[in-house]
Amino acid sequence: MTASVDTERTITLTVNGVPREATVPVRRLLSDALRHDLGLTGTHVGCEHGVCGACTVLVDGDPVRSCLMLAVQVDGHEVTTVEGLARDDSRGGQVLHPVQEAFRECHALQCGFCTPGFLTTIAAGLEKRDNAAELTEEEVDDMVGGNLCRCTGYANIKKAVHHANAAMRDAQ
Numbered sequence: 001m002t003a004s005v006d007t008e009r010t011i012t013l014t015v016n017g018v019p020r021e022a023t024v025p026v027r028r029l030l031s032d033a034l035r036h037d038l039g040l041t042g043t044h045v046g047c048e049h050g051v052c053g054a055c056t057v058l059v060d061g062d063p064v065r066s067c068l069m070l071a072v073q074v075d076g077h078e079v080t081t082v083e084g085l086a087r088d089d090s091r092g093g094q095v096l097h098p099v100q101e102a103f104r105e106c107h108a109l110q111c112g113f114c115t116p117g118f119l120t121t122i123a124a125g126l127e128k129r130d131n132a133a134e135l136t137e138e139e140v141d142d143m144v145g146g147n148l149c150r151c152t153g154y155a156n157i158k159k160a161v162h163h164a165n166a167a168m169r170d171a172q
Contacts, residue, residue, distance in 0.1 A: 011075040016084025024071045031055045033071035034081060042082040042116050053147030056117035057081050063121045082116035085123055099123045102164035110151035117147045122161055131169040
């Protein structure tokens with residue numbers, strides 16, 4: 001008698017607030033499932049080793065490297081990609097997340113390849129902290145330190161973190 005090999009699995013997850021289902025190979029990376037099975041190409045794949053941060057998405061609100069996580073591991077969980085950061089404006093358009101707006105205002109991107117990972121990581125970091133407390137440079141360094149950018153030199157990215165924090169504090 002031979003054992004049956006489970007090569008595919010149907011997963012159910014919530015992506016950017018929308019319930020989704022996909023049948024994926026059991027060894028499919030989350031980054032590949034998002035891009036190829038669900039058509040969400042905002043998640044970029046850079047190093048494929050978890051070093052660069054370009055593939056960062058939020059799983060249940062926490063930043064994860066989607067190139068290091070299997071899609072089957074998010075079965076039953078909530079995933080937020082860069083496409084899910086903006087919110088509906090109730091008129092058929094969208095309002096950018098404060099971090100997205102800050103990146104635009106502070107010119108914190110150039111080629112844009114690393115931007116989705118920065119946006120999701122920084123959004124999670126700012127949403128989890130007490131915005132009434134002063135944002136320290138050490139906190140900013142922690143938020144951006146795990147993502148690599150070859151274009152900007154980080155000065156405007158760090159400026160955008162402060163800008164977004166102020167906007168989020170003012171919105172409370």
